[in-house]
Amino acid sequence: AQKITQTQPGMFVQEKEAVTLDCTYDTSDQSYGLFWYKQPSSGEMIFLIYQGSYDEQNATEGRYSLNFQKARKSANLVISASQLGDSAMYFCAMRERDSSASKIIFGSGTRLSIRP
Amino acid sequence: GAGVSQTPSNKVTEKGKYVELRCDPISGHTALYWYRQSLGQGPEFLIYFQGTGAADDSGLPNDRFFAVRPEGSVSTLKIQRTERGDSAVYLCASSVLGGGAYEQYFGPGTRLTVT
Numbered sequence: 001a002q003k004i005t006q007t008q009p010g011m012f013v014q015e016k017e018a019v020t021l022d023c024t025y026d027t028s029d030q031s032y033g034l035f036w037y038k039q040p041s042s043g044e045m046i047f048l049i050y051q052g053s054y055d056e057q058n059a060t061e062g063r064y065s066l067n068f069q070k071a072r073k074s075a076n077l078v079i080s081a082s083q084l085g086d087s088a089m090y091f092c093a094m095r096e097r098d099s100s101a102s103k104i105i106f107g108s109g110t111r112l113s114i115r116p
Numbered sequence: 117g118a119g120v121s122q123t124p125s126n127k128v129t130e131k132g133k134y135v136e137l138r139c140d141p142i143s144g145h146t147a148l149y150w151y152r153q154s155l156g157q158g159p160e161f162l163i164y165f166q167g168t169g170a171a172d173d174s175g176l177p178n179d180r181f182f183a184v185r186p187e188g189s190v191s192t193l194k195i196q197r198t199e200r201g202d203s204a205v206y207l208c209a210s211s212v213l214g215g216g217a218y219e220q221y222f223g224p225g226t227r228l229t230v231t
Contacts (some may be wrong), residue, residue, distance in 0.1 A: 004158075006210070033216065033217075035219060037222075043205065043206065043224060043225055044222060044224055044225075045159070045209075045222035047219040047220075047221070050216075050217045050219060051217060052217070091158050093158075098216060100213070100214065101146075101147040101164075101166070101211055101212070101213050101214060101218065102164065102171075102172065103149065103161040103172055103174075103175070104159075104161065104220060105161065106151075106158030106160070106165050108157055108158050108160045109156075109158050109159050110159070
């Protein structure tokens with residue numbers, strides 16, 4: 001069965017520093033997709049970045065990058081030059097059978113707090 | 117364009133009552149998903165529609181929960197004989213019918229409180 005593990009319940013980081021949020025996953029599928037979503041205190045889920053299991057390059061979107069280590073089954077999110085507005089819950093998620101639309105399984109999340 | 121909308125935004129009901137939660141997806145999105153998020157947890161999958169049919173309902177916790185999407189657009193999640201443990205934020209998401217980088221777009225959620 002697929003599973004997402006986020007071992008950091010909360011993190012505090014100084015503004016402008018880089019931060020890495022950990023995520024490991026478990027799946028028996030060869031084709032899967034990995035996602036990171038941000039959930040501010042307002043509650044909406046905001047898509048940040050996607051990595052396909054067959055992608056050879058790590059995904060990047062602006063200040064976000066995904067450190068994909070397939071053999072270790074890890075998909076850590078790196079946020080460069082953190083900003084106060086980055087304070088939020090961050091969820092790692094996975095979709096099996098990535099060739100078509102299907103459910104996403106979420107981890108338990110990491111609460112990131114940025115200190116000024 | 118308009119995003120995913122959900123109504124009501126808040127619903128308070130008494131234990132044992134019946135509730136309906138509505139989701140209006142992004143126009144043109146064939147896939148629609150329901151998730152439930154308890155306090156301090158990640159969203160938990162409930163059910164997924166392709167068009168009018170439920171493609172995967174493996175996440176529905178029991179037969180008190182039921183969802184429909186009769187015309188392939190708006191969906192309604194129905195909960196019978198509500199229990200206090202049903203209290204959570206119910207999230208709806210929609211996407212195009214495809215995998216890969218096609219992410220799910222989430223609505224603002226309905227906060228259900230069962231007293």
